[in-house]
Structures are given as C-alpha cells and as structure tokens.
Amino acid sequence: MDNKLMLMIPGPTPVPEKVLLAMAKHPIGHRSGEFSKVIAELTENLQWLHQTKNDVLMLTASGTGAMEAAIINFLSPGDRVLVGNNGKFGERWAKLAKAFGVAVEEITAEWGKPLSVEDFRSKLQADSEKTIKAVIITHSETSTGVLNDLEGINKAVKEHGEALIIVDAVTSLGACNVPVDQWELDVVASGSQKGYMIPPGLGFVAVGPKAWQAYKSAKIPRFYLDLGKYKKATDENSSPFTPPINLMYGLQAALQMQKEEGLEAIFKRHEKATAATRAAIKALSLPLFAPDDAASPAITAVAPISVDAEKVRSVMKKRFDIVLAGGQDHLKGKIFRMGHLGFVSPRDILAAIASLEATLIELGNTQVTPGQAVAAAAQILIQ
Numbered sequence: 001m002d003n004k005l006m007l008m009i010p011g012p013t014p015v016p017e018k019v020l021l022a023m024a025k026h027p028i029g030h031r032s033g034e035f036s037k038v039i040a041e042l043t044e045n046l047q048w049l050h051q052t053k054n055d056v057l058m059l060t061a062s063g064t065g066a067m068e069a070a071i072i073n074f075l076s077p078g079d080r081v082l083v084g085n086n087g088k089f090g091e092r093w094a095k096l097a098k099a100f101g102v103a104v105e106e107i108t109a110e111w112g113k114p115l116s117v118e119d120f121r122s123k124l125q126a127d128s129e130k131t132i133k134a135v136i137i138t139h140s141e142t143s144t145g146v147l148n149d150l151e152g153i154n155k156a157v158k159e160h161g162e163a164l165i166i167v168d169a170v171t172s173l174g175a176c177n178v179p180v181d182q183w184e185l186d187v188v189a190s191g192s193q194k195g196y197m198i199p200p201g202l203g204f205v206a207v208g209p210k211a212w213q214a215y216k217s218a219k220i221p222r223f224y225l226d227l228g229k230y231k232k233a234t235d236e237n238s239s240p241f242t243p244p245i246n247l248m249y250g251l252q253a254a255l256q257m258q259k260e261e262g263l264e265a266i267f268k269r270h271e272k273a274t275a276a277t278r279a280a281i282k283a284l285s286l287p288l289f290a291p292d293d294a295a296s297p298a299i300t301a302v303a304p305i306s307v308d309a310e311k312v313r314s315v316m317k318k319r320f321d322i323v324l325a326g327g328q329d330h331l332k333g334k335i336f337r338m339g340h341l342g343f344v345s346p347r348d349i350l351a352a353i354a355s356l357e358a359t360l361i362e363l364g365n366t367q368v369t370p371g372q373a374v375a376a377a378a379q380i381l382i383q
C-alpha cells in the first residue's frame, strides 16, 4: 500500500510530520538577521542535546563528513592513534584515519562483541612516552547492534592524560546518555538522519577545549571541513558557507520536540524499545547478535538461523511495508537489523514484532505461535 512505508532501519529514520512541515518553506538568506536567530537557537539546543558547553558545529555533510572533520582538524600525518574496530563503522574510522596518513593501531573485537576496555587500558598504560595522540571509537556500532563501553574506554584515556578521545556517536546521541562535559569527551561526531529525526544532510561535531589545543598544531590539510571556520562563524551566529537552510528549519522543530520530551524520557523510550524488541526476539527463540549487557539503544541485530535473513526482510517489506536493514559484508544474509531510533513509538515496535511473527510463519517456521513475541514485547512496553 502506498504511503504506509515504515522505516525500521538505523538511518534514515522516520521524520515527524511537524519536522517535514517546518522544512516546507521558502529558504531565507543565510546572512540575514532572521537566520542568525535560527542558528543561535540551534546551537543552544544542540549543546543541550550533547549535555555540553563546548562548541557544537553544524556541517553540510553526512555523518562520515563529521567523522572526517573529527580526524583532519586534530591530528597530523604519522600521529599514533588507537582505533576500536568491531564492525563496519569502526572499520570506517580506521580507513578514514589511514587515508590521511595517521598511524593507526587497531584494537579489534569480533563483530557482535563489544570492544574490551582492558585492551585499551593496557596499550595506554604501556605508553609511558605518551606517543598515543588519540583513541577513536564508535559508541553504538550500527552494523552489529553493539554498544561499546565508551565510559570505560574513556576512563582509560583520562588515566593516560594526553590522548584525545574521538567518538562516533551517530547512533547513540539522542538515544542513550552521552554526557559530553561530564565524561570530558573531546570530539563527538554525529549525523542528522539518525537520532535527530530529520532527513540526511547535516553532520555535527562537538569540540572541547583540549581538542582545540590540538587543532592549533594539527597538520593534515583542510579547507571545507576546517572546524576553525565553523567555530568563528558559529560564535557570530553565522555559518562559513551556505548551510542547508530548510534542513535547519527541520532541525529547529526536531530539537524543540526533543526538549519538550526531555532527555531522560528520550533515553527511557529507547531503553524500552530495545528491551521490548530483545524480549520479543528471545520469545521467538532467535539468537540476538549482541549480548544483553552491550545492546545498542538504536538497533537490534538478529541472526535467524533456519531462515535466510534476506527472505525475512523481503517478506516484511512486501507484506507489511516495513523496511528492515540487512547484514553488511560477511553478515549479509546472516542477520537482519531492526532499527528503533529516533521517532519510534511503542506502537511501531508492536507492529514490527507482530509482522515479524507473521513473516516467520509465512517462511515456514512452525515453531512460531502468533502472539508469543508480541506478548513478550507488550509486557515491557506497558511497564
């Protein structure tokens, strides 16, 4: 059926009607006084979302553009960095840093398992010469549904004392607690089509004082993504280049919605969506790809053993207009991923779970009794 599509992928995520309508306006001049007010409000509300007094800069780019800015502004070719790699996005950090000549040492974990805090701590403790310039990790690893222990790894970074912590918070910001000031996170990258509830096109980078120190001596060439330009402009409620004005109207509405809901309530909603989804998958006796104590608040990955994951996705789409994500690389066909990030309500979770039950039955799974997973999810959602 037309117009009933339900996106349950980890980005782009569903966009509230209020946000869509906010974008349906003529653009105004980005150097106008009127638009300055919009930038001032956005900056203040972005700081609220990041729980920080640091700069939060807006870039016309997808999340990867924000990641690139997070590397090239604070590092130099040959700098030694530790990169956490336990999935597609950790791998992207490593590739990106290497592309600019940074000396990457990868700390890996099997896909589906969280990074080990001890692995980071032992490398950092052994670095008595303080040659490690940065520790770079993905908080919520979207490709596997694993939430890495950012707080724990960051503690080891703080014990080291010199290294910066650079974080991809693309699918954790606006879903679970990422207190930038309290944890003293130096650089935090995110993108608009995830927890922000707006379409793709904006990248965000939060930059703390220690990172700005590093900026002064960083030698990787930069121009469009030179964050100094963005800071200078943002301090004057302006932008260095033409920003995506209509997307920013959308962001204005989305941040207002988020503020009305409140951070605690937003985190709680994602926690419940995650718990309900996981309870439902367990009720179906399907293996969850990520362990309970490292579950992403944004996405749940499922390995459906007896059925092809791509068939599950195909039936979900054809019969129920629900779009799930597949596995990436070697996980293609082996897992499907259900996004529950951003503008997602308990009703969406129940609809998706009920549809999944029906899909498994259609695919010949005789173990499934209609309602068993829905009951498990509902029990959590009504608490």
Ligand SMILES: *Cc1c(COP(=O)(O)O)cnc(C)c1O
Pocket (backbone or CB within 6 Å): 010, 011, 062, 063, 064, 065, 089, 138, 140, 141, 142, 168, 170, 171, 191, 194
């Ligand atoms: C979506 C995502 C990104 C950014 O991807 P883009 O396609 O460049 O927006 C980065 N990291 C993670 C963990 C993501 O989920």
